[in-house]
Amino acid sequence: MDSDLLPAPSRADIRRQRVLDAARALFIERGFHQTGVALIEEVSGVKVAQIYRDFGSKEDIIAAISRVDVTDWLEKGIASAVAGGDRHAIHTWIGRFVSLELTIGQCRILTEIAAEAGRNERIAEVFREIDSRARKCLAEALAALAPGANRAAGRARLLDLILMLGLGFAVRRTIGGEIDIAKHSKHASEIVGRELDRLRA
Numbered sequence: 001m002d003s004d005l006l007p008a009p010s011r012a013d014i015r016r017q018r019v020l021d022a023a024r025a026l027f028i029e030r031g032f033h034q035t036g037v038a039l040i041e042e043v044s045g046v047k048v049a050q051i052y053r054d055f056g057s058k059e060d061i062i063a064a065i066s067r068v069d070v071t072d073w074l075e076k077g078i079a080s081a082v083a084g085g086d087r088h089a090i091h092t093w094i095g096r097f098v099s100l101e102l103t104i105g106q107c108r109i110l111t112e113i114a115a116e117a118g119r120n121e122r123i124a125e126v127f128r129e130i131d132s133r134a135r136k137c138l139a140e141a142l143a144a145l146a147p148g149a150n151r152a153a154g155r156a157r158l159l160d161l162i163l164m165l166g167l168g169f170a171v172r173r174t175i176g177g178e179i180d181i182a183k184h185s186k187h188a189s190e191i192v193g194r195e196l197d198r199l200r201a
Contacts, residue, residue, distance in 0.1 A: 016054050018044045020068070023061045028105040032062065032112050032123075059122035066113065066126050069106060074137050082144045090141050094196075097138075097166035098188035100173075100181060107170040114167065134163060146199045154199045162192055 009017070022044035026035040037058055041048045055061045073096075081089035102110070110130075117127040142155040165188045172179055 012054070015046055015050070016064075019046050019051055019054065019061065020065055022046075023058075024065050024105070024109070027062070027065070027112060028108050032058070032116055057122070059120065059126070062113065062123060063126045063129075065109065066130055069109070070130050070133050073102070073106070074134055078137050078141055082140050085144065087145060090144055091193075091196075094138070094141055094145075094162065094192065095189050097162045098169060098185055098192060100169075100185055102170060102173070104173060107173040110167070110170045111174040114171070131163070135159060138162060142196075142199075145196060151199055158192070158195050158199060161195065165192070 019040060023035065023040050026039060026043060030039075035058075037048050037051055040046075040051060040058075040061070044051075046054075051061075055064065078090070078093050080086075081093060113123060113127050113130070117124040138159045139155065142159060146155060169181065169185060169188070172184075173181055
């Protein structure tokens with residue numbers, strides 16, 4: 001659809017976006033526990049009562065941010081690449097999981113969600129939703145590159161490896177330190193490429 005034909009965002013949409021933008025910046029800078037709704041009010045200019053009417057809880061704000069990030073990062077472009085059989089685009093998309101494409105802010109939010117999932121059932125639901133969507137997209141991409149029921153178990157193992165590597169890189173980038181992330185990301189991409197070649201063979 002032509003972007004000129006899209007309806008202008010409503011005042012409610014603009015207000016909700018202000019809350020999400022403020023919350024995202026605060027979560028990245030301070031973490032979930034150090035960011036209260038009163039602070040989100042201060043930064044966004046939206047009253048606490050209205051924030052709760054729009055989102056219900058701080059966890060619902062986290063869920064909304066995560067859904068936007070997952071849709072933008074995970075799903076953009078992969079459906080058309082799979083439908084069109086564009087193997088190069090699919091390879092490139094799979095490589096995103098073990099590359100440095102995530103911003104440090106996205107890494108921090110993902111790490112916060114993973115850590116909080118063990119303590120907060122609502123955040124655990126958010127994490128499971130992210131994981132489920134990632135698995136669905138990756139499964140479709142891997143099936144396009146290595147089709148066949150006889151390869152299903154191999155695809156499932158490779159899918160788990162890719163997700164574990166991706167989350168590991170997000171955590172390492174968040175922690176920082178002396179590790180050469182770029183070098184290890186390249187090495188991880190080579191491992192995934194070899195496993196994919198083996199799966200197709």
